[in-house]
Amino acid sequence: MRFEGIHRELLEACRGGNFDAFEELCVAVQRDLYGFIYSVMRNHDDTDEVLQETLLRIHKHLPQLEDLDKFPGWAMRIAVNQCNSHHTHNNAKALYSLDTEIEVQNEDVVGTGRAPESPRDAMARTETKEHINIAISQLPPKQRAAIVMFEVEERSIREIAEILECSEGVVKFNIHEARKKLRKSLGPLLRGETGGAVRT
Amino acid sequence: MTSPHCQQFEELLDDYRRGGLDTLQRKAVEAHLAACVDCAQALSDAEGIARLLQDSADVPMPGREYFATLTRRVVGAAEGADPVRLTSGVRVIAPPVASNPVGTASQPKERSSSAWWLQIAAAFAFGVVLTTIATQTFIPDSSQFVGVSMTRSKPMPERRTDFAEGREIAAAVDKELKKESDTKLRDLAAVPAAPRAPERAVAAAKAEMAQNRPQQPASEPAPSGGMKAAEFKADRNRSAATAVGGAILADEVEARVPATRREESYFADSAKAVPSVTRQLAVTEPADKQVPVASASAVAPSDSAVTADSDRVSGMAVEQAGTAGVSKLKQTATVSSKMAERQSLGRPVAAPSAARAQTLDEISTVNSFDSASGRLKAGKDANGTSVGLVFNEKEDLGYAAAANKPGKSAASEVYFRGEEARFRGQYEGAVALFQKAAELAPGSEVAARANLRIAEICDEKLKDPVRARDAYEACLTANLKVHFDEATLTAIRARFEAIQTDLANR
Numbered sequence: 001m002r003f004e005g006i007h008r009e010l011l012e013a014c015r016g017g018n019f020d021a022f023e024e025l026c027v028a029v030q031r032d033l034y035g036f037i038y039s040v041m042r043n044h045d046d047t048d049e050v051l052q053e054t055l056l057r058i059h060k061h062l063p064q065l066e067d068l069d070k071f072p073g074w075a076m077r078i079a080v081n082q083c084n085s086h087h088t089h090n091n092a093k094a095l096y097s098l099d100t101e102i103e104v105q106n107e108d109v110v111g112t113g114r115a116p117e118s119p120r121d122a123m124a125r126t127e128t129k130e131h132i133n134i135a136i137s138q139l140p141p142k143q144r145a146a147i148v149m150f151e152v153e154e155r156s157i158r159e160i161a162e163i164l165e166c167s168e169g170v171v172k173f174n175i176h177e178a179r180k181k182l183r184k185s186l187g188p189l190l191r192g193e194t195g196g197a198v199r200t
Numbered sequence: 201m202t203s204p205h206c207q208q209f210e211e212l213l214d215d216y217r218r219g220g221l222d223t224l225q226r227k228a229v230e231a232h233l234a235a236c237v238d239c240a241q242a243l244s245d246a247e248g249i250a251r252l253l254q255d256s257a258d259v260p261m262p263g264r265e266y267f268a269t270l271t272r273r274v275v276g277a278a279e280g281a282d283p284v285r286l287t288s289g290v291r292v293i294a295p296p297v298a299s300n301p302v303g304t305a306s307q308p309k310e311r312s313s314s315a316w317w318l319q320i321a322a323a324f325a326f327g328v329v330l331t332t333i334a335t336q337t338f339i340p341d342s343s344q345f346v347g348v349s350m351t352r353s354k355p356m357p358e359r360r361t362d363f364a365e366g367r368e369i370a371a372a373v374d375k376e377l378k379k380e381s382d383t384k385l386r387d388l389a390a391v392p393a394a395p396r397a398p399e400r401a402v403a404a405a406k407a408e409m410a411q412n413r414p415q416q417p418a419s420e421p422a423p424s425g426g427m428k429a430a431e432f433k434a435d436r437n438r439s440a441a442t443a444v445g446g447a448i449l450a451d452e453v454e455a456r457v458p459a460t461r462r463e464e465s466y467f468a469d470s471a472k473a474v475p476s477v478t479r480q481l482a483v484t485e486p487a488d489k490q491v492p493v494a495s496a497s498a499v500a501p502s503d504s505a506v507t508a509d510s511d512r513v514s515g516m517a518v519e520q521a522g523t524a525g526v527s528k529l530k531q532t533a534t535v536s537s538k539m540a541e542r543q544s545l546g547r548p549v550a551a552p553s554a555a556r557a558q559t560l561d562e563i564s565t566v567n568s569f570d571s572a573s574g575r576l577k578a579g580k581d582a583n584g585t586s587v588g589l590v591f592n593e594k595e596d597l598g599y600a601a602a603a604n605k606p607g608k609s610a611a612s613e614v615y616f617r618g619e620e621a622r623f624r625g626q627y628e629g630a631v632a633l634f635q636k637a638a639e640l641a642p643g644s645e646v647a648a649r650a651n652l653r654i655a656e657i658c659d660e661k662l663k664d665p666v667r668a669r670d671a672y673e674a675c676l677t678a679n680l681k682v683h684f685d686e687a688t689l690t691a692i693r694a695r696f697e698a699i700q701t702d703l704a705n706r
Contacts, residue, residue, distance in 0.1 A: 019275055019278065019279055022275060022278060026270075026271045026275065027267070027271055030270060030271065031261065031267065038259045038260075044260070044262070051270070052270065052277075056278060059274075060278075118656075118691060119655070119656070119672075119675075119688050119691040119692045119695060120652070122688040122690075122691045123652065123684070123685075123688045125687070126685050126687070128256070129256045132256040136256075148253070150214075151250040151253045152253050152254055152257045175214075179249055182249050182252075183245050183249065186252060189252055190245060190248040190249065
């Protein structure tokens with residue numbers, strides 16, 4: 001989480017109730033937060049909802065943050081807590097289709113900037129991604145956050161422990177458990193088998 | 201990773217992957233990995249999972265408009281505006297935020313606890329006041345009230361309980377019925393005056409009711425023998441309904457059992473949930489079709505020692521139905537009448553578990569498939585009777601039965617049979633199956649995938665550019681392209697144009 005463009009004066013102004021400053025803060029953090037929350041939630045709707053709550057809580061509780069240098073970790077903690085508490089009973093599968101309605105800005109993401117690939121490869125890639133998304137979304141929230149922060153964001157165990165407000169041992173346990181479940185659910189993909197047949 | 205020795209290394213594997221170990225540790229880990237298959241596998245899995253997570257971590261970042269809107273809405277909500285909606289339809293909960301909140305906790309509870317009990321108490325008091333006003337103002341006089349309650353009576357909790365009990369009884373009886381073989385049931389059909397299966401159903405009901413009803417006085421003689429059985433049969437017929445050509449109308453039953461009208465209306469309402477309940481009552485005991493009520497005694501079954509008791513029970517059941525509620529009888533009658541109705545209509549009688557369809561014509565509805573083999577396991581015939589299916593390799597009933605039932609489910613199964621054929625290298629057959637799948641559910645995702653498979657097979661395996669082009673073109677039609685993501689569509693368009701160009705150059 002980089003949170004570029006955030007400086008102490010901006011945070012101080014936000015704490016003072018300056019809404020222009022808060023707007024600037026939102027602009028500065030929302031993309032990074034969206035990326036992280038999406039990595040955990042794996043669908044736009046949940047990400048959208050959690051992001052809104054996170055920004056509102058940042059605004060509300062910023063005056064209570066004593067050390068402004070810890071803002072990135074503190075904001076991350078709020079985001080993680082919101083992810084954890086967010087009810088994800090609507091399974092990700094039902095929501096993936098909504099992602100296509102989002103205006104996609106980064107074209108590289110969808111592969112048009114890459115070398116041409118066969119329709120089958122393109123579909124297989126999409127299916128693989130969906131398979132992984134479903135597997136991740138089925139993890140308990142804490143395990144999900146821990147494995148994403150460790151493997152995707154490449155944070156250290158200590159850093160994750162600070163964000164999750166738990167011991168390093170708990171973080172290791174969550175990562176271990178998450179791996180165990182993913183190994184089970186993603187077995188064919190790990191062995192290099194592609195999921196050709198998709199049940200509808 | 202079972203030994204303590206391995207557990208020590210397990211903790212180092214993540215650091216090893218990230219290059220966080222010093223030289224000595226790294227060499228020790230490498231030496232252990234070379235010797236320990238489990239740890240090597242654990243490392244491989246961890247790397248594989250990390251790779252998959254990273255590969256799938258591409259975030260489809262929304263455009264600027266989304267973030268601009270989000271900022272506007274969040275800032276608006278923070279300023280104390282009313283709850284608002286984002287473009288995606290997600291409601292923003294705007295908590296009342298103080299402009300300069302104070303406190304020291306890092307993240308206190310969001311829910312305001314101030315005087316919540318006052319709000320609940322106020323709501324309760326308001327409800328009480330409203331109820332009082334409504335009671336004094338809007339309730340008509342008692343006669344009107346009764347009229348309304350009779351015509352608009354709703355199922356009461358105890359009725360639902362009865363109904364549930366009845367369903368349990370029916371299920372138990374149905375289970376027993378399933379034990380009957382086809383042969384026995386056909387034999388039964390040849391004995392019109394002594395329907396064993398319905399009797400057995402009623403006997404089961406008796407056993408159930410005997411547990412729930414108080415014991416009868418000892419002075420009341422238990423009827424037995426052929427004559428008594430016939431009397432009870434006649435009594436039953438008189439009390440329940442008049443047999444007219446064997447058909448007993450449910451309305452007539454209602455008319456003759458006025459005390460149970462409300463139960464009847466309840467069951468009429470419930471017939472949607474369990475359609476057989478009320479309708480089945482109308483054809484209860486069609487075996488009595490040839491038996492006028494007045495001459496019931498004349499047809500006392502020869503094996504009355506067996507049937508007498510059943511008839512007595514049946515009579516008791518109807519008696520109870522007339523006084524305490526007809527639900528249980530209805531439930532038992534449902535089961536017995538299923539068999540009897542089929543007999544009266546001259547259709548083959550088959551217990552669900554015993555029936556096996558042997559030809560396609562017997563299958564009208566596909567219920568389930570064996571997902572492992574992709575073959576039909578169960579279906580229903582034209583009469584709605586569940587039938588199993590013995591899979592026949594030659595006739596391939598599973599596929600063909602699915603083909604008889606258009607729809608997404610069947611299309612999906614045919615699609616997988618196409619996949620099977622493709623894996624076996626039977627490409628022409630696979631194309632035919634994919635075409636069938638597309639026909640079964642036009643415009644569906646299955647159809648889209650099937651067309652893509654056809655295009656791929658024709659393009660790469662069968663070297664048939666014309667069919668490949670047509671299939672790619674089908675994928676690009678308006679109703680199918682919605683099922684592909686943008687990358688896939690781009691690739692399809694590119695391939696379609698390439699084939700088109702190639703064909704034009706020829």
